[in-house]
Amino acid sequence: xxxxxxxxxxxxxxxxxxxxxxxxxxxxxxxxxxxxxxxxxxxxxxxxxxxxxxxxxxxxxxxxxxxxxxxxxxxxxxxxxxxxxxxxxxxxxxxxxxxxxxxxxxxxxxxxxxxxxxxxxxxxxxxxxxxxxxxxxxxxxxxxxxxxxxxxxxxxxxxxxxxxxxxxxxxxxxxxxxxxxxxxxxxxxxxxxxxxxxxxxxxxxxxxxxxxxxxxxxxxxxxxxxxxxxxxxxxxxxxxxxxxxxxxxxxxxxxxxxxxxxxxxxxxxxxxxxxxxxxxxxxxxxxxxxxxxxxxxxxxxxxxxxxxxxxxxxxxxxxxxxxxxxxxxxxxxxxxxxxxxxxxxxxxxxxxxxxxxxxxxxxxxxxxxxxxxxxxxxxxxxxxxxxxxxxxxxxxxxxxxxxxxxxxxxxxxxxxxxxxxxxxxxxxxxxxxxxxxxxxxxxxxxxxxxxxxxxxxxxxxxxxxxxxxxxxxxxxxxxxxxxxxxxxxxxxxxxxxxxxxxxxxxxxxxxxxxxxxxxxxxxxxxxxxxxxxxxxxxxxxxxxxxxxxxxxxxxxxxxxxxxxxxxxxxxxxxxxxxxxxxxxxxxxxxxxxxxxxxxxxxxxxxxxxxxxxxxxxxxxxxxx
Amino acid sequence: xxxxxxxxxxxxxxxxxxxxxxxxxxxxxxxxxxxxxxxxxxxxxxxxxxxxxxxxxxxxxxxxxxxxxxxxxxxxxxxxxxxxxxxxxxxxxxxxxxxxxxxxxxxxxxxxxxxxxxxxxxxxxxxxxxxxxxxxxxxxxxxxxxxxxxxxxxxxxxxxxxxxxxxxxxxxxxxxxxxxxxxxxxxxxxxxxxxxxxxxxxxxxxxxxxxxxxxxxxxxxxxxxxxxxxxxxxxxxxxxxxxxxxxxxxxxxxxxxxxxxxxxxxxxxxxxxxxxxxxxxxxxxxxxxxxxxxxxxxxxxxxxxxxxxxxxxxxxxxxxxxxxxxxxxxxxxxxx
Numbered sequence: 001x002x003x004x005x006x007x008x009x010x011x012x013x014x015x016x017x018x019x020x021x022x023x024x025x026x027x028x029x030x031x032x033x034x035x036x037x038x039x040x041x042x043x044x045x046x047x048x049x050x051x052x053x054x055x056x057x058x059x060x061x062x063x064x065x066x067x068x069x070x071x072x073x074x075x076x077x078x079x080x081x082x083x084x085x086x087x088x089x090x091x092x093x094x095x096x097x098x099x100x101x102x103x104x105x106x107x108x109x110x111x112x113x114x115x116x117x118x119x120x121x122x123x124x125x126x127x128x129x130x131x132x133x134x135x136x137x138x139x140x141x142x143x144x145x146x147x148x149x150x151x152x153x154x155x156x157x158x159x160x161x162x163x164x165x166x167x168x169x170x171x172x173x174x175x176x177x178x179x180x181x182x183x184x185x186x187x188x189x190x191x192x193x194x195x196x197x198x199x200x201x202x203x204x205x206x207x208x209x210x211x212x213x214x215x216x217x218x219x220x221x222x223x224x225x226x227x228x229x230x231x232x233x234x235x236x237x238x239x240x241x242x243x244x245x246x247x248x249x250x251x252x253x254x255x256x257x258x259x260x261x262x263x264x265x266x267x268x269x270x271x272x273x274x275x276x277x278x279x280x281x282x283x284x285x286x287x288x289x290x291x292x293x294x295x296x297x298x299x300x301x302x303x304x305x306x307x308x309x310x311x312x313x314x315x316x317x318x319x320x321x322x323x324x325x326x327x328x329x330x331x332x333x334x335x336x337x338x339x340x341x342x343x344x345x346x347x348x349x350x351x352x353x354x355x356x357x358x359x360x361x362x363x364x365x366x367x368x369x370x371x372x373x374x375x376x377x378x379x380x381x382x383x384x385x386x387x388x389x390x391x392x393x394x395x396x397x398x399x400x401x402x403x404x405x406x407x408x409x410x411x412x413x414x415x416x417x418x419x420x421x422x423x424x425x426x427x428x429x430x431x432x433x434x435x436x437x438x439x440x441x442x443x444x445x446x447x448x449x450x451x452x453x454x455x456x457x458x459x460x461x462x463x464x465x466x467x468x469x470x471x472x473x474x475x476x477x478x479x480x481x482x483x484x485x486x487x488x489x490x491x492x493x494x495x496x497x498x499x500x501x502x503x504x505x506x507x508x509x510x511x512x513x514x515x516x517x518x519x520x521x522x523x524x525x526x527x528x529x530x531x532x533x534x535x536x537x538x539x540x541x542x543x544x545x546x547x548x549x550x551x552x553x554x555x556x557x558x559x560x561x562x563x564x565x566x567x568x569x570x571x572x573x574x575x576x577x578x579x580x581x582x583x584x585x586x587x588x589x590x591x592x593x594x595x596x597x598x599x600x601x602x603x604x605x606x607x608x609x610x611x612x613x614x615x616x617x618x619x620x621x622x623x624x
Numbered sequence: 625x626x627x628x629x630x631x632x633x634x635x636x637x638x639x640x641x642x643x644x645x646x647x648x649x650x651x652x653x654x655x656x657x658x659x660x661x662x663x664x665x666x667x668x669x670x671x672x673x674x675x676x677x678x679x680x681x682x683x684x685x686x687x688x689x690x691x692x693x694x695x696x697x698x699x700x701x702x703x704x705x706x707x708x709x710x711x712x713x714x715x716x717x718x719x720x721x722x723x724x725x726x727x728x729x730x731x732x733x734x735x736x737x738x739x740x741x742x743x744x745x746x747x748x749x750x751x752x753x754x755x756x757x758x759x760x761x762x763x764x765x766x767x768x769x770x771x772x773x774x775x776x777x778x779x780x781x782x783x784x785x786x787x788x789x790x791x792x793x794x795x796x797x798x799x800x801x802x803x804x805x806x807x808x809x810x811x812x813x814x815x816x817x818x819x820x821x822x823x824x825x826x827x828x829x830x831x832x833x834x835x836x837x838x839x840x841x842x843x844x845x846x847x848x849x850x851x852x853x854x855x856x857x858x859x860x861x862x863x864x865x866x867x868x869x870x871x872x873x874x875x876x877x878x879x880x881x882x883x884x885x886x887x888x889x890x891x892x893x894x895x896x897x898x899x900x901x902x903x904x905x906x907x908x909x910x911x912x913x914x915x916x917x918x919x920x921x922x923x924x925x926x927x928x929x930x931x932x933x934x935x936x937x938x939x940x941x942x943x944x945x946x947x948x949x950x951x952x953x954x955x956x957x958x959x960x
Contacts, residue, residue, distance in 0.1 A: 266710065469670070
């Protein structure tokens with residue numbers, strides 16, 4: 001392995017210190033942009049920056065080459081300050097082809113740097129991107145500081161000593177781009193060299209070619225006169241501790257494993273592959289030594305039903321999916337609800353309806369999570385607010401499921417699922433122990449009553465295999481206490497109300513809503529993956545002297561106990577959501593409050609500025 | 625010195641719930657035989673679980689004093705797979721009907737069978753939807769006049785045994801609700817088999833589809849319309865007067881006055897290939913006697929064994945999982 005310092009000498013050019021940088025890497029879906037972005041994220045985090053990412057890729061595995069539909073992007077913000085979003089405007093945009101340029105240029109700041117692979121702007125490339133004129137020549141990019149780099153030619157030259165074919169050599173150009181970006185921001189190449197070593201250990205010539213391309217990119221930056229200086233981003237002041245990067249789906253999987261350990265219950269996952277939830281299945285299937293059993297079911301329905309079966313047997317049962325799968329699971333979730341068995345249902349939301357936008361984010365399954373089942377069928381719902389929060393969310397969901405004997409819905413979304421951020425690794429002994437007990441004795445006069453309830457209205461979780469506690473459960477309405485089939489009208493009303501009451505009681509256990517910012521004026525209520533953008537927007541408004549407060553909801557059903565009194569403190573409620581106003585509707589319904597929505601349904605997360613504008617518009621309206 | 629286990633009787637397996645099937649329903653017999661079989665198998669009430677879907681037959685678990693789940697229409701195999709994968713020591717019986725297993729639950733049925741989850745599936749085949757009051761089912765014959773097919777059904781029926789064999793079943797058998805001795809024997813064989821055991825039972829619905837299996841049940845006709853399968857024996861029926869011979873790929877009814885027994889088709893339930901079992905499943909009344917008994921009984925690793933041995937292997941290779949180790953795997957950094 002080459003020594004990094006010799007091969008990648010620190011720049012001799014002047015270096016400007018900046019507090020944060022937002023970079024987007026955009027190219028064809030086969031150009032390796034996700035890999036480039038992941039490396040830039042990791043090395044930035046390892047060097048002590050706070051980071052937030054937004055990978056954005058097409059649903060097709062290999063969309064037609066060079067087309068706009070095939071553009072894959074990865075945005076990362078790395079900062080010396082604590083950040084909550086991957087950034088709005090871009091400080092730098094790297095474009096590997098015309099399609100990438102034309103679909104991403106509008107997000108580049110006026111002061112931003114545009115780096116293009118000038119080798120991929122010939123007539124054929126332009127035609128694939130449906131461009132009549134070359135945007136490099138027609139004035140499109142005039143106002144930006146543009147660095148034209150013949151990356152294909154330079155990469156081919158750099159990797160020539162390895163004797164790779166042109167086709168394989170061209171696949172190294174993302175490492176050339178990486179070398180250039182790493183040089184520009186003074187990033188450490190060591191972690192990436194390690195990555196290359198591991199990833200291509202069985203293909204030494206490819207490993208060598210990638211190292212050469214990386215080095216060529218680095219040296220190109222140092223040599224070319226296009227760059228007069230580089231940028232440095234100092235370390236962020238994060239809370240002391242050991243950190244690592246996590247992605248949302250990974251953190252959910254780890255949270256589930258942790259909850260399983262903390263409760264002494266082995267984890268069973270019944271799942272059917274679906275974007276963007278499949279990575280939870282992939283991650284859990286790697287950790288069988290934690291007693292994890294993963295079952296890739298024949299369909300979404302079998303996935304949820306197998307989880308109910310495992311819950312009946314005493315496992316920590318989980319099913320994971322996205323909107324279309326949750327739609328199919330409705331009946332199974334309803335059975336879990338009437339059986340009053342603990343389990344977790346995870347919905348990693350994506351753009352809908354129907355197949356919708358599989359790889360794009362949205363928050364449009366809230367109403368389905370609330371009401372998407374037949375009959376009166378309330379379930380507790382918690383929404384993760386960021387990639388690292390997914391860990392805590394999974395643990396809380398299992399605490400509630402076991403304490404109240406009910407399925408619990410976790411809402412995540414594509415943005416959180418694939419986004420990454422630093423996670424302060426918790427000390428294991430600070431994690432809550434989750435007490436779960438299974439009866440072995442009668443709880444009635446000489447009999448076992450499977451639906452006799454405790455103070456939380458939870459019924460006993462008696463497991464098959466326990467002598468004398470044999471009982472039958474089923475989807476038919478049952479008599480409270482005995483669990484026997486009952487068509488008694490009064491009993492049905494009692495059972496419906498009891499199941500609803502149980503969900504209400506969850507509010508006794510979960511934390512009250514925390515208020516940030518002003519305690520009067522305009523209250524921003526957000527939920528789920530929009531936390532970072534809403535938090536940053538409110539901070540900005542407060543800094544500008546506006547009276548704006550912020551409550552971010554993690555528990556959505558039930559709402560935190562103090563939410564109503566908080567709402568009453570304000571003149572106005574503003575609810576930013578990536579849907580047409582589902583949370584607004586719930587708030588109106590429950591609190592008779594005129595919630596004003598800021599709604600975006602474009603398959604993309606909020607820009608901070610969009611929320612700031614929305615808050616200001618709403619605030620003006622209430623004044624006028 | 626031996627430890628005396630309490631000896632259970634059929635009545636010990638009866639729950640306190642009133643049985644609510646129509647008087648005269650074939651389900652009663654199947655329930656009675658099950659209560660008889662379980663004590664004979666040495667099953668315990670606490671380790672036995674009945675899981676059903678929806679339909680008349682699926683009320684079965686409520687009547688057994690064991691653990692039980694009356695689940696969702698067609699999905700019983702999925703619940704059973706989740707339970708058996710995590711609690712392999714339990715004896716699990718899946719109770720289903722022709723609509724439940726082959727129509728709404730066709731997908732799950734096929735997949736539990738191919739995975740070879742170690743459960744016993746009993747399909748009560750009455751070729752009608754009883755609980756919804758008489759619509760044709762996926763096993764109803766073409767032309768069946770029912771509530772939903774006043775001009776006769778036009779759907780080509782499925783053959784449950786053929787479906788199970790095509791889905792790679794390791795154990796397939798057929799019996800008849802009123803043939804008590806045979807039904808008991810088949811239940812015991814199903815229980816003994818490790819892997820998914822599939823038992824089709826001809827069950828009479830005396831309200832909506834009365835008498836459809838009479839040809840196979842009537843003591844005057846059954847010798848000519850059914851053929852008792854016996855492993856390693858030639859296919860003989862009609863009181864030893866007729867047999868089945870193979871002509872090319874096709875079975876043929878022959879008169880034993882003209883054909884020697886050694887020239888008949890011999891049954892081999894252990895045959896590694898499923899061709900013979902499939903061929904037998906295609907013999908239907910009135911062209912052929914319908915085989916009764918075990919079509920196929922072969923060994924294949926079970927899903928529940930394998931899912932659990934992967935966990936055991938992972939633990940012995942990597943050690944029992946530690947959260948600390950997991951969280952610190954890969955790149956980490958320190959903030960002071």
